[in-house]
Amino acid sequence: MRTSTSDAQKLRDLIEREVHRAGFDAVAFTSPDAAPLAPQRLAQFVADGFHGSMDWIVETLDRRGSPSILWPDARSIVIVAMNYGPDEDPRALQSKPRRGAISVYARNRDYHDLMKGRLKEIAGKIVARAGGDVKVFVDTAPVMEKPLAEAAGLGWQGKHTNLISREHGSWLFLGSIFTTADIAPDVPEEDHCGSCRACLDACPTDAFPAPYRLDARRCISYLTIENKGPIPHEFRAAIGNRIYGCDDCLAACPWNKFAHAASEAKLVARDDLREPPLTALLTLDDAAFRSFFSGSPIKRIGRDRFIRNVLIAAGNSGDGTLLGQVSTLLADPSPLVRGAAVWALARLDEDGGFAGRAAEALRFEPDESVRNEWRTVLAEKAALEIVA
Template identity: 80%
Template sequence: MRTSISKTRTLRALIDAEAKRAGFEAVAVTSPGAIPLAPARLAEFVSDGFHGSMDWIAETVQRRAEPSTLWPEVRSIIVLAMNYGPDHDPRQILEKHDRGAISVYAQNRDYHDLMKGRLKEIAGKIVARAGGDVKVFVDTAPVMEKPLAEAAGIGWQGKHTNLVSRAHGSWLFLGTIFTTAELEPDHAEIDHCGSCRACLDVCPTDAFPAPYRLDARRCISYLTIENKGPIPREFREKIGNRIYGCDDCLAACPWNKFASAASEAKLAARDDLREPPLSELLKLDDAAFRAFFSGSPVKRIGRDRFLRNVLIAAGNSGDAALASSVRTLLGDVSPLVRGVAIWALARLVPHAEFSERAASGLKTEDDATVREEWLAPL
């Protein structure tokens, strides 16, 4: 027994050292059965339709809610967190209406690739030392990282449903290593939100029907990233100049005052993605979009959905100088782009000009959703 305990402690020391070397600010261990409340909460989220068009969540409810269903051999789950905290309040850009606001996490290369490589290195060291088997997961697999991180003691799920850490605020990427090794679990973290409602009250689209509950269908991150179709009119003005995701609820968290900007993880934002001008983004064709966002999470949504978001920001900008680029996109091959270009133009030019263009556009447009966009402002 003493030898077994010694081996376990030695393995844990190795994991902690390798995690620090790889740039992870926090590492903790939990057991597969440590999130008993997760299945019911996830089922409620799906039954209420809060997942919107993210069908993969509904399709993987059972595997997502119970780690041992995903991999029956798992005995311990190692949760690792990487800090991506900004060095300023990211909401400052919301006042710069001629610029596009990209969520902090997407201002550098895709964190999935970055973290997965580092997790695999750590997992390899675990197998070399202890034998057995491991599996590495970063966000894309049906794993509930946030409840597991809470159970492991890294933080707690705040009222905005994201993980909050007393040491790092709301700015953490999460990854997990499932292992057949038996490791002593860490103690779970408790909720420190108290009576605070900052994250709930700051949401521009009222996406939180209650504390700890998120209706993704109203969330700007969902609308600009996961949603593949037109963004409902009721949300367009509220989106402002947010062209990929939204940091408002994260940035409003008071616990961020204890978080330092990411350093060891080397996740500083690309300069050209901090405050990109809408005038330049509106000119991107597919090749230019792919080149500009090479290695970035933004690339995953494709040029058409991205331009949909940029056009909404242009329409909200009040900058008539953008009207020329918007007019060009009225003839875009994508109905998604054409439709929102119409909406933006209606907000940037005099009504008489719009009415004239609508009369001409309706004669040639055969897409029903685009025709609705021409007719709505008339």
């Protein structure tokens, strides 16, 4: 939809005004074809298997790589950003192993809900002013918002593959409005990472095979959120008390020194998710889980995956007082939970009775994946005893 230069500027002014009025911290404009290298990089990510079990990336590869394929009528893209920066370094929570570390973004109300409603209101005003059509996206659709945000000048994709802003560091939620209106694009941002590799060195599981490349299969965020099965043994100790996501690469970015803490009221922050005690989380059944995480993005992974994560943290805690709760979860209806409980039990067991419990469990455990967990942990403990 063609618009005059004057009308386009008025539309741009309207959008900028409404975006800030809605509580967003930044806005910029780009075109659907502004990130030409994104499709190739995404295809390589998939070809290398770095997407892990995220088959939805493969299924939407073409649309995800090209906004013009996703919606051919789009002529301009509005990229908005909301700061969610914490008021302290989230890595400090690693010194409290009896507490669960939840990624900063998930300590608030689900940002998809927060942003999408506001973006729809703005989109409605765009149509009222300029006509045409619009589509709103917030992370859940096949849109590569980080390359588009870089093209729009909001920041640049750092070596940790996340967007970095000179004003907000690595702490930004992104959303987009596709429109059939013509709006002049902004100038892309340059890469300001230089020789810094703080984010790469901060990763507990070495998930970056090279700068600007992420192997999701090794990433704690993937392992604790997207991964539906047992967490591979090689990563469990490194996970520590991270029970949902990981902020280490984001928190290590030196550009965060220019960021400021986000308004907790704007984000609808949950103080009870800042450092919840593991002992309270281990008691959650499905109904209690759904109630406690109502309105939280954590609710989407379901109770079983979440308790799996908490059990890994329990095993890393060194807190023998959790042994009773862990033992109870050996009888949980979910094989995923039972398997994680086996590992936690082995880590917390100090009376040498693990071998006997394993022998009994292998007689009666019906699920082969849990039986394999018992066998694997038995072998690991035997190897440690030989070394000792």
